[in-house]
Amino acid sequence: MANKKIAVLPGDGIGQEIADGAIKVLEVIAKRFGHSFTFEKGLIGGCAIDQTGSPLPEETIALCKNSDAVLMGAVGGPKWDLGTVRPEQGLLAIRKELNLFANLRPVTVFKSLQQASTLKEEVIDGVDILIVRELTGGLYFGKPSERRENGQVVVDTLYYTKEEMERIIKKAFDLARLRNKKVTSVDKANVLESSRMWRETANEIAKDYPDVELNHMLVDNCAMQLVRDPRQFDVIVTENLFGDILSDEAAMLTGSLGMLPSASLTDNGPGLYEPVHGSAPDIAGQNKANPLAMILSSAMMIRYSFEMLEEADKIEQAVSEVLANGLRTGDIADDKTKSLATTDEMIEAVISHL
């Protein structure tokens, strides 16, 4: 029996609908396993800009810091795209505030969804990759980042300290030990100085993990290998921007971005869990969104932050069963799908399998 306080930041677009689904699932899990979860909602992203002027109000930061874990929906939408204050700034700011340097994006293919992928079944069958993305450094946060000379010149800065590289690469090796003991470190060492330092650092860390195999791969090659032969990968570790791009690409191995959960972790403090997909403003409020990445993110949350392994397995198994029964939202539909499931139907189906 555990008492846990969960900050819920639904955000924008479909974030609202799917966050409510995850809460429902977690409430059933709490009841079944005798835990007590309390949920407190906070503002982030576009809705926070509308209500407070800031994409990440102080109140939300305090709420997250005082919680055992944070569950987030998604941020952004066309309404705020042209403003100088943007929803995405709230997401980057909460990552920085909570020092969430390690972003874990597992890519696993559900058997029953293999047909939904645009790739051949024989290529993706058995794919099981963990992308470990550095989340609080690199081009996303380097200063200066500005326009110069009347807007005719622009600069972004790729800045990393050795320590920032070490901690994320170590994390990847630790995680590889729990899996197939293989780390692929991805960089652009043929061009970038930062990548040459990254590669050196990976080689140094590898000495402490003689049981884990390390190989290096250039990011352009990795992009190709992910669709050519994704089964060669176990853990991929890379810097912030490369990880952003490769994780969207890898998501398509699973058939839909709508299936991918993620965890953003720090050394001490609450972790943040969110689906990899965005706020899908085009279908928001229509009861069409796929809630599964959000539900799977809540499973990651109770596994990593609360060490509730059996409970997490239960959620993942329920998702797998629902898919095996043929239930499909639009993003994962195939020719066998007779009618599309709504968001609510998908959530109820998962709950009925818990």
Ligand code: IPM
């Ligand atoms: C992600 C998203 C964010 C990122 C955006 C919304 C800032 O694409 O979590 O992958 O680039 O990190």
Ligand code: MN
């Ligand atoms: Mn992204």
